[in-house]
Amino acid sequence: MKQGNIKVALVGNPNAGKSTLFNALTGMRQKTGNFPGVTVEKKSGTFRIADANGHDDAHVTLVDLPGTYSIYPKSKDETVVMDILANPQHPDFPDVVVIVADASNLQRNLLLFTEINDLGIPTVLALNMLDVAESMNLTVNAVQLAMQLNVPVVRINARTGEGMKGLKEAVKQVVGRTEKPALRYFYEPKENEIGLINEVKEIHHLDNDYVALQYVCQHDNFSFLEQPVRAKLDALIEKYGFDENNFLANETIARYEKIKPIVSKAVKSEGATEQPYWTRKLDSILLHRVWGYVTFALVLLVVFQAIFAWASYPMDMIDAGTAAAIEWVKGALPAGVLNDLITDGIMAGIGGIIIFIPQIAILFALVAILEESGYMARVMVIMDKLMRRFGLNGRSVVPLISGVACAVPAIMTTRSISSRYERLLTIMVTPLMSCSARLPIFTILIALVVPETKVLGIFNMQGIALFGLYLLGLLGALGSAWFLSLFIPRREPSYFMLEMPSYKLPRWGHVGFTMYESVKSFVLEAGKVIMAISIILWVLASYGPGDSMNVAEQQVVASMTTAPQEEIDAAVASARLESSYAGQFGRFIEPAIRPLGYDWKIGIALLASFAAREVFVGTMATIYSISGDTEDVLTVKQRLIQEKNPETGGQMFTPAVCYSLLMFYVFAMMCMSTIAVVYRETHGWKWPMIQLAYLMVLAYGSAFLVYQVLS
Amino acid sequence: MNLNKERMSARTVSLLKKGEKGIIKSFTDRAMSLKLLEMGCLPGCEVRLDAIAPFGDPICINVGGNYSLSLRLNEAAVIELE
């Protein structure tokens, strides 16, 4: 028997539960969700199989793959599957394929099984979703199925982890077979296909008819075939007059002919089968002509209410906590530059970030619940017609909604959009959805200008303002999609065709873990950047070229001899900052941002936030603590309120400035990671650069307009 | 012209009313038919119109009592019924 390292791949229809099974076996946390097209790239993990005595028997490398209905890919994500399975030289080429089948819809799920079987790869059939099948009055006889299909069949529940032992046993048994059983093809080639098949087999040294047919039909997708080889295959197709479309339709029908009798023997239904009761009931409301939109709007409103109103209680506690901590450290450490750097710079910066933990956690949890429950698929349906108007697809809803959490994974999910055109448009506009990194900026600025009054008794005015900003981002995304669609030629037809999963109760452990993960990465990632930027900024703000800072100080002192000491101190601090490196930098770009209502201090924060948006708030904290009076401990918000405009003497952060900043951050693309992922997904610099440019124009233009109108 | 007339007369999934059933006979579009076949819409299979999205498009059909499939009206129009 083959010992040591076994390679296993998970293949199956979309939403059959492959990633859930992957997590159950490997203990990893691969993203799952209750709609087709969650996994868009291959992911590997490992697990061990123990022998009867509990000793390690085999080490398994497991690959989770995107779901497909057949081995003929229809979208970018699905090409991965055949690229591996058709190429035995591929490092991930499996010893065994575990076909994960949704038992509640066995006939269709077996289509893919018969195809993989015909490729000659050893398989194990895992029957998943048996609980759903049961609620549809279906019973599946695994033994019967195993006999007829001639493969091991195991009953599992990927969600609860039942049947893992049996599955591992089956994998071990298949790998351990000393001789391969003769392959029984489910599809026997037609007479007119045999000549072509034999010639391809000879040229490519293949021993499998069906693999040869795949070379014929799919060579353009096979990254392991060189261009001349592909051209030669095209010539062969010509020579034999092979009609691919005809073949594919006939093949699929022929397979179902074989599958039907097998399924009718193995699956027994008691009475009429129907989708589970709750799924039908919920769909009659959630997909309703009128109630469909009403409920969707309500769901969104609850989300924003949660993010703003519910999160405010823990946020206030964190706020008070950080202020107390800063105060304590300030007293405990000897006074001086280092003390200031640690307390006013780093601690204030980090405090400015951790205060947003409750909001981020709630946001990610709510998105996870939308995805896990199956509601996401319904939103795709009710939004499809609207999306189409703007050149997008109902499926674009997934990237747009998950873009509210973070644009980077959201852009990757576009791989399941089959039309390249719609995919590109979706990629181009997803960064307009306000991601969680913008939340801190929005929250702070809204708190400065929008009163905390209640509307209609329940809705918080600030929550509604936040809702408005997200809505603005969404409108920006749709508008830009429409605008871009005027310039990008549409080449292929657009499809929707989406399977509606049955509703499932979210797994609360999973939701909790998603929250934990998002908070962790938010704090660590943002924390690192803030720490670095705070320190750099502190240095740049504390030192200036040559003697400039002292000169500035002397000038102020000389001109203010009669003023009270306090005022002189403040003026000195401000003058010193202004002549520091950071200040001179801010001064340099000030002319460009003046029309938006920003001064050089905001300019510094704006520049720093190019590294990551989260930094904006922290940078403001650092800058204003340097220039302000350093005796009191103030939160970022308090500092912003106190900041005076040196020219007018009034508040710096007037409504006009705040709204202008809000506009800027709603539209601006200030995230290196997003640029990088767009570069990767579009294979070049062209699209990310176009995106960066048009978003900058949009941001600048709208901020300009808002400031000029309001001031 | 001729083709159009034929299309008009044929009963397709896009013409079903809510709750109405039909049996799939054939498809009028090659590329689309392949996708539909792979998703389990086979000739001889019973379908029922379950839901219509706001603005009348897409629709959701129940396929063979097994599962629910959502498709656009132009996609449903290629499925001819008996």
Ligand SMILES: Nc1nc2c(ncn2[C@@H]2O[C@H](COP(=O)(O)OP(=O)(O)OP(=O)(O)O)[C@@H](O)[C@H]2O)c(=O)[nH]1
């Ligand atoms: N009721 C029930 N739900 C399950 C079972 N297995 C998985 N699920 C749920 O089914 C949904 C889909 O699971 P995934 O693991 O994301 O499916 P997938 O096959 O990886 O899907 P794609 O990546 O889109 O191809 C999730 O909501 C799971 O919680 C099961 O045995 N019973």
Ligand SMILES: [Mg+2]
């Ligand atoms: Mg998956």
